[in-house]
Amino acid sequence: MIVLNSVSKRYPNGARPALSNVTATVGAGEFVFLVGPSGSGKSTLLRLLLREERPSGGRVVVAGLDVARIPDRRVPRLRRAVGCVFQDFRLLPNRTVAANVAFALDVVGRPRHVVRSVVPEALNLVGLGDRAASYPDELSGGEQQRVAIARAFVGRPRVLLADEPTGNLDPATSLEIMGLLDTVHRAGTTVVMATHNAALVDAMRHRVLELREGILVRDEPEGRYDQTQPQLVPLTAPPSAVPVQATPPARERSPWAAPSRGPAA
Amino acid sequence: MGGALARTGRLMRPGPLASLLWTGLRRNLAMTAAVIVTVTLSLAMLGAGLLLRAQVHTIDQYLLGQLEVVVDLTDDITPAQRSALEDEMRRDPAVVSVRYESKQHVFDRFRHDFRGSPDVLAGVGPDDLPAALRLTLADPRQSRDVVVGYTGLDGVEAVRDQRALLDPLYRFLDAFTIGAFTLAAVQALASFALIYTMIRISAHGRRRETAIMKLVGASNGTIRAPFMLESAVAGLVGGLLAGGALVAAKVFLVDGEFSRQTAFPLFGWPAVWQSAAAVVAAGVLAAAAMASIALRRHLRV
Numbered sequence: 001m002i003v004l005n006s007v008s009k010r011y012p013n014g015a016r017p018a019l020s021n022v023t024a025t026v027g028a029g030e031f032v033f034l035v036g037p038s039g040s041g042k043s044t045l046l047r048l049l050l051r052e053e054r055p056s057g058g059r060v061v062v063a064g065l066d067v068a069r070i071p072d073r074r075v076p077r078l079r080r081a082v083g084c085v086f087q088d089f090r091l092l093p094n095r096t097v098a099a100n101v102a103f104a105l106d107v108v109g110r111p112r113h114v115v116r117s118v119v120p121e122a123l124n125l126v127g128l129g130d131r132a133a134s135y136p137d138e139l140s141g142g143e144q145q146r147v148a149i150a151r152a153f154v155g156r157p158r159v160l161l162a163d164e165p166t167g168n169l170d171p172a173t174s175l176e177i178m179g180l181l182d183t184v185h186r187a188g189t190t191v192v193m194a195t196h197n198a199a200l201v202d203a204m205r206h207r208v209l210e211l212r213e214g215i216l217v218r219d220e221p222e223g224r225y226d227q228t229q230p231q232l233v234p235l236t237a238p239p240s241a242v243p244v245q246a247t248p249p250a251r252e253r254s255p256w257a258a259p260s261r262g263p264a265a
Numbered sequence: 266m267g268g269a270l271a272r273t274g275r276l277m278r279p280g281p282l283a284s285l286l287w288t289g290l291r292r293n294l295a296m297t298a299a300v301i302v303t304v305t306l307s308l309a310m311l312g313a314g315l316l317l318r319a320q321v322h323t324i325d326q327y328l329l330g331q332l333e334v335v336v337d338l339t340d341d342i343t344p345a346q347r348s349a350l351e352d353e354m355r356r357d358p359a360v361v362s363v364r365y366e367s368k369q370h371v372f373d374r375f376r377h378d379f380r381g382s383p384d385v386l387a388g389v390g391p392d393d394l395p396a397a398l399r400l401t402l403a404d405p406r407q408s409r410d411v412v413v414g415y416t417g418l419d420g421v422e423a424v425r426d427q428r429a430l431l432d433p434l435y436r437f438l439d440a441f442t443i444g445a446f447t448l449a450a451v452q453a454l455a456s457f458a459l460i461y462t463m464i465r466i467s468a469h470g471r472r473r474e475t476a477i478m479k480l481v482g483a484s485n486g487t488i489r490a491p492f493m494l495e496s497a498v499a500g501l502v503g504g505l506l507a508g509g510a511l512v513a514a515k516v517f518l519v520d521g522e523f524s525r526q527t528a529f530p531l532f533g534w535p536a537v538w539q540s541a542a543a544v545v546a547a548g549v550l551a552a553a554a555m556a557s558i559a560l561r562r563h564l565r566v
Binding site: 050072073076077078079080081083084090092094102103104106107108109111112151155 | 275276280281288473480482483485487488
């Protein structure tokens, strides 16, 4: 679903490349955590996937589209295949919850009967079916992020990108949001989530990609936030030396990951 | 899902688009009003210019059929010279018809024209007036070449252009037409400056919306449409107001005042409707085009 082939990104005034020589493949229906300290290139990577930036070198393929090479007029098509969730929710304050979700469908010209049936479904999925008429500032942060997830998911994208979706939320609420993203994942969506939340990563045990200073230093299935065996790879190692795996504990079903809410579709 | 991928560049339904447009107009009310005022002034000037041109045309239609170029012949002209002259005129593409008037004929006409002034008639006999060739031109406004071309030929005493008598009137109308178009252009520049600013403010006020539209894959056309429509609506309102001003000018100024003060025919309602339609169309199209230029600068998609 996502292919990164020797991807580099150099900003005009950057001292060092934001990304250098990153190679990774994310299959359809995978859940991937993208971890690394601030400034390690996580956001740049997500921006490349959305074609908000173009790579300086290498190839980026998302949902079968060669992201750097498609003409500008096909970019909307790429973005319809990719949903996005952000730390700061990015809801429209003058629209109700339902209108915020409907907006994503309206502006891509979906017919009214589709909007009318799909929006309540999406709100029920995120557990906000009864808040459809509220405005974003009447909701808690967690609820606002649920609306943002509903908006990202309502167009049924093949990929969902989440850039620190729990960055503004308390631990309990973060768990709820995590559960929701898991639901979206289990509906068949490929999810890439950039995060600093070690507890979530450790609890979910999904695949982990770690970036440091623009270099992919770890690609570990069912990984933890911190490297399972410390200092397996020196920080300066080329990415090819990386994939040494720890044997993870058998994956257990997180109680919050399989919520009874909503159809898993 | 595959269906969603296959669709590119679908535009919004009218309902949600209208709602975006309406919130934009409401948020920008003062700015939109300013745009409407300048657009109205500009278009009213444009319309006034068009009506002045219609007036010139009306006078032309009324008079041109009657305007002739008169070539006075010398008394000593030989029949051979005259027929050579007439042949040349008949070959001239600018000349539609040539009519010979003998001295007697000219005298009869003179007597008829001045029948009310016996003292003028008293001193003039049939021999005092020259025989003439009267030319009807294909386009009486292009008489200069004809006048220059036949002046000084053998047997020609003088060439007189009747239209020259109307020159002051035409110069007056032309000056007002140019003045109106110039004012329209200046106002159009002011309108552009305002629309440019309106788009900038509007793009800033809507940056969250446009960011989300980009993110969820709205086409560039969809993202730009509310801005273009906002400007086009201002252009439409300005056009309608200017068109209304033209109709009012026709009713109160032209029909109410001028028609009682002049013998010349004045332009009719078809000219008003044509100018009004042109003004409305120009308003909508120019405002949308100006918005599109401003969007290039203020809205990166």
